[in-house]
Amino acid sequence: MTLATAYWCVLIAALLPYVWISLAKAAGPKYDNRNPRAWLAAQSGNDRVQRANAAHLNAFEAFAPFAAGVAMAQLAGVAPATIALLAVAFVALRVLHGVLFLAGAATARSLVWFAGYLCVLALLVLAALRIA
Numbered sequence: 001m002t003l004a005t006a007y008w009c010v011l012i013a014a015l016l017p018y019v020w021i022s023l024a025k026a027a028g029p030k031y032d033n034r035n036p037r038a039w040l041a042a043q044s045g046n047d048r049v050q051r052a053n054a055a056h057l058n059a060f061e062a063f064a065p066f067a068a069g070v071a072m073a074q075l076a077g078v079a080p081a082t083i084a085l086l087a088v089a090f091v092a093l094r095v096l097h098g099v100l101f102l103a104g105a106a107t108a109r110s111l112v113w114f115a116g117y118l119c120v121l122a123l124l125v126l127a128a129l130r131i132a
Contacts, residue, residue: 013059021053055098069123073127076128083123087123
């Protein structure tokens with residue numbers, strides 16, 4: 001795996017929030033694009049819409065530290081294969097996280113979230129150690 005692999009993973013991670021929100025919009029009745037936040041608020045009883053929206057928000061929250069970790073590791077001179085491996089693992093875990101969110105599997109989802117977070121921490125720590 002090369003550094004290009006990690007960069008593709010950053011792109012995929014940037015697109016994941018839109019996958020989950022698209023599923024939220026498809027799961028609810030009569031999506032109204034003129035006022036999407038009001039439509040979402042009106043879906044309070046629709047668990048599938050709410051879970052897909054939560055996956056959407058969580059994917060946005062996870063993206064910035066991941067992208068920073070990839071960039072920092074690359075700039076610090078961490079081995080490209082290591083960066084790529086952690087990036088692929090992160091993306092795979094984030095896809096699984098979203099699927100588990102939609103399925104309502106809270107415990108498994110939290111464990112997968114934690115594993116993805118460890119990938120980000122590894123990127124950041126490796127970058128810090130490399131320049132120390």
